[in-house]
Amino acid sequence: MIKLAVPNKGRLHEPAMQLLAQAGFKPVNTGERKLFASTLDPEIMVLFLRARDIPEFVNTGAADLGVTGYDIIMENNYDVEVLIDLNFGKAKLAVAAPHGKYRSIKDIGEGARVATEFSNLTEKFFASMGKKIEILKVSGATEIAPQIGVAEFIVDLVGTGTTLRMNNLEVLDVVLETSAHLIGNRESIEKNREKIDEVVLAFKSVLKAKKKKLLMMNVPRESLEELKKVMPGMAGPTISEVISDKPMVAVNVVVDEEHVYKMISRVKSIGARDILVIDIERIIE
Known part of the structure; x- marks a missing residue:
């Protein structure tokens, strides 16, 4: 069983709870005064602690992992492994x-x-x-x-x-x-490396997907080369055939959220239609 400590209140609490849910570790049977809870993953238990106490719990091994502020970690120079910058609570x-x-x-x-x-x-x-x-x-x-x-x-x-x-x-x-970071107890990481790597991967996949959107569209085949120039994506667009009266291809591409409407304007200008903008839950590299 991996014990994961998260802030029980304050500016880091809600974003931490959202991240847990998005990563597949949503706590169940939680209550206002409850200090711990099981999660949707039977191998993960969540502890609800004060943010400033979490590094001490992780340092001593009372918790295997913890979410807390980088400022708190550095203030007391705890001997913990800093695993991920979670990019909230900045x-x-x-x-x-x-x-x-x-x-x-x-x-x-x-x-x-x-x-x-x-x-x-x-x-x-x-x-x-x-x-x-x-x-x-x-x-x-x-x-x-x-x-x-x-x-x-x-x-x-x-x-x-x-x-x-x-x-x-x-x-x-x-x-x-400072921002919220995921930290780990050094001995726990060695002992439970496979499961902790799984947790880290789940968190990273959620963070990678933030501020990204999946664009799906149908494009005239004759406009394909021009489309490639205006749609950079993560590794170029994914293209497949469309059964249609006119020569068309289906295009999927991941873009930064802030560029979505600029991209839509560009692809419409070269004949794209049936454009869908879809949220992405996770991106795993």
């Missing part, structure tokens, strides 16, 4: 100060006070700049610290930047870029 761990207080991070003086949940990463960052600062470790509402005078600036996660602007703060520098 944010920046940034140095921020009251608007206009500093021209740049170089203006922060020795012994300046910083409020942060990420004391280790913050200390390393400023040490790399040759600066010694005073760290006030907090566990939330970091943005208020400069306003109430307990710190000159903060180091905190920044997504859209809305919270910073609401508190009259501006970013001076970026300590770390």
